[in-house]
Amino acid sequence: MIMFMSEGCCGRHKHTHAQAGTEEKHMMGRVSRTGQQFSGRFLRERITSSRTNKTAQQSESSRLVCVRNCTANMATSEEMVLYYDEVSPPVRSVLMTIAALGLKDRVKLEYIDLFGVEHLKEYFLKVNPLHTIPVLRHGDLTLTDSHAILMYLCDTFAPAGHDLAIPDTLTRAKVFNRLCFNNGFLFQREAAVLTKVFRREITDPSTHLKPIEETIDALEIYLKESRYTALDHLSVADFSIVATVSTLSFLIPITADRWPRVHEWFEEMQTVPWYAENRVGLEKLRGIFNKLTKA
Ligand SMILES: N[C@@H](CCC(=O)N[C@@H](CS)C(=O)NCC(=O)O)C(=O)O
Numbered sequence: 001m002i003m004f005m006s007e008g009c010c011g012r013h014k015h016t017h018a019q020a021g022t023e024e025k026h027m028m029g030r031v032s033r034t035g036q037q038f039s040g041r042f043l044r045e046r047i048t049s050s051r052t053n054k055t056a057q058q059s060e061s062s063r064l065v066c067v068r069n070c071t072a073n074m075a076t077s078e079e080m081v082l083y084y085d086e087v088s089p090p091v092r093s094v095l096m097t098i099a100a101l102g103l104k105d106r107v108k109l110e111y112i113d114l115f116g117v118e119h120l121k122e123y124f125l126k127v128n129p130l131h132t133i134p135v136l137r138h139g140d141l142t143l144t145d146s147h148a149i150l151m152y153l154c155d156t157f158a159p160a161g162h163d164l165a166i167p168d169t170l171t172r173a174k175v176f177n178r179l180c181f182n183n184g185f186l187f188q189r190e191a192a193v194l195t196k197v198f199r200r201e202i203t204d205p206s207t208h209l210k211p212i213e214e215t216i217d218a219l220e221i222y223l224k225e226s227r228y229t230a231l232d233h234l235s236v237a238d239f240s241i242v243a244t245v246s247t248l249s250f251l252i253p254i255t256a257d258r259w260p261r262v263h264e265w266f267e268e269m270q271t272v273p274w275y276a277e278n279r280v281g282l283e284k285l286r287g288i289f290n291k292l293t294k295a
Pocket of ligand 1: 087090130134144
């Protein structure tokens, strides 16, 4: 968890979701560096061509689509509320997913000012006693972890054939495994260092970077095994991991000579239209980080 302190930070953060929406519109339909058009049709074609064992997957897929539809029927009429502050990497992964699934109009955003220590206020502790964001509320359901939220959104709202749909148990296992990598290693190690900076315990993080570098080494290996972090096409694992990697790039530049595959993937992720949702909070956090690390 990144612990946020109040000193000097109150009132700095204003709601900028509308700004993110403008950027997203601007980027929609953009062509990636590899010449790929990020349209819904393109995504469907790409996922279809990557399927190898179609028949087995289809029967598993229809079972899961049925489960998903039942969930969707129960839940889609309820309002969704996301407690957020876009400086948070896990929040940004959820914002990218909401945009990619076309859910922006359906999610009410409740701003929790982390640097204003709003997450420790009594009313928010009733929402999440562990005082972290993001939190997603959907009807009676309250999810207090970004990785659980990402899986839930995919299961409930990704139509069959969408890149973010999770059609079978093998795909689920791969995506979930990378989400666990982010939750247990990448984000934790990055957060441990950033917390020291935001608590003003250190101004020079350079001697604290080894554990983070080790996780980027692991990511380099994973990205040699598949085109994206979990699969050969985009998944929510990429949103989760890119939110963390873009933030840790304040601390460690992701260079092509040191981590060629991570560098290539990170460059490509920045061309994905929904990455616009990551930029706003990332730049806000970078501003705060730069102030606290300047000697
Ligand atoms: N595993 C959680 C981590 C969430 C987390 O640590 N969020 C930070 C912001 S990046 C937070 O709310 N920190 C406030 C606190 O720990 O009190 C997730 O992925 O949702």
